[in-house]
Amino acid sequence: xxxxxxxxxxxxxxxxxLALQIEHNRSARGLQGMIFTRDDRAGAGKLSSRLGLVTxxxxxxxxxxxxAYLVGHLSKGGRCDYVIADEAQFLAPEQIDQLxxxxxxxxxxxxxxxxxxxxxxxxxxxxxxxxxxADRVEVLQVEALCWCGARATHNARTVGGxxxxxxxxxxxxxxxAGDEVGxxxxxxxxxxxxxxxxxxxxxxxxxxxxxxxxxxAEEFSDRPTVRS
Numbered sequence: 001x002x003x004x005x006x007x008x009x010x011x012x013x014x015x016x017x018l019a020l021q022i023e024h025n026r027s028a029r030g031l032q033g034m035i036f037t038r039d040d041r042a043g044a045g046k047l048s049s050r051l052g053l054v055t056x057x058x059x060x061x062x063x064x065x066x067x068a069y070l071v072g073h074l075s076k077g078g079r080c081d082y083v084i085a086d087e088a089q090f091l092a093p094e095q096i097d098q099l100x101x102x103x104x105x106x107x108x109x110x111x112x113x114x115x116x117x118x119x120x121x122x123x124x125x126x127x128x129x130x131x132x133x134a135d136r137v138e139v140l141q142v143e144a145l146c147w148c149g150a151r152a153t154h155n156a157r158t159v160g161g162x163x164x165x166x167x168x169x170x171x172x173x174x175x176x177a178g179d180e181v182g183x184x185x186x187x188x189x190x191x192x193x194x195x196x197x198x199x200x201x202x203x204x205x206x207x208x209x210x211x212x213x214x215x216x217a218e219e220f221s222d223r224p225t226v227r228s
Contacts, residue, residue, distance in 0.1 A: 004103045006088070006130040007113045009140035010152050010188045015113040016040075017049040018140065019086050022111055031081040034070065036060045038090040039170065047086050060091065066098040070106060080108060088114035089124035090170055096129035103135075118169050119157035119186070121194065144188045147200035152188035159184055161201025163194075 009015055019035075026033055035047055035057040042048035047057040060066065070080060083102060085091070091099075099110045112134070116127045123131075131137060144152040156163045157171065160183065171184055187199050198206075 002103045002107050002109045003135040004100050004110045004133060006134040006137045007111065007140060008116045008127065008137060010144045011115055011155050011186055012050065012144040012188050013140045015140060016047060016086055017051055017053065019047060019084050019111065019113045020049055020053050020055060023084055026082060032079045033082045033084055034058065034080045035084045036066065037086040039087055060095065064095065066095060067101050070102055082109040085110065085112045088112040088130060089127045091126035093125050093129040096126055096133060100133045115155060117155065119155055120165055121154055146188060146190040146193055147203060148190060148193060150190040153191050154189050154194035156187045156189050156194055156199060157184065158187055158199055161199060163197040163199050
């Protein structure tokens with residue numbers, strides 16, 4: 001039976017890489033799929049991985065109707081055996097409903113990939129709807145790591161290296177960016193450091209602060225020894 005499968009995880013855990021791998025494996029077996037994405041880092045109409053892999057995709061912008069698009073494609077004699085939808089967290093709930101209808105009415109497997117929560121630890125509407133409707137939710141096993149080495153569970157938005165907790169839910173950026181003044185980026189953190197708003201940049205700054213550095217031993221060399 002066809003399924004709606006939601007592959008979820010934090011940023012930098014290999015979601016887009018897995019999407020490209022599924023496309024490769026299925027196309028190698030003679031199947032034809034349709035790839036959709038939204039606000040990919042490589043630009044409109046692209047699905048890209050941080051490993052450097054990239055392929056063309058259909059941009060599912062606001063108001064895009066997945067079901068109508070696929071019905072139109074099939075009615076013109078086109079073929080589609082499965083659907084891949086990357087950056088699914090950016091989709092509207094009604095678009096997730098359309099993907100579920102593709103599974104049920106057109107009998108195609110739909111593989112959706114996305115992060116579950118935003119930089120404020122709040123569910124994306126698209127991800128929430130996927131959790132509600134998906135036949136399976138698969139948490140990716142490639143663990144992204146916080147700067148401290150612990151398993152990263154939260155996505156943080158940074159500006160100039162400092163974590164921010166206010167602003168629009170969707171602002172396009174990437175991990176390993178945002179250290180420059182005024183530059184927006186993202187970083188994955190463990191829950192502890194997300195709660196403390198401590199990014200890699202602020203942790204480095206704290207470690208180098210003279211307020212927390214140990215006092216040099218030579219400062220004590222001329223002090224008299226106190227005996228009890």
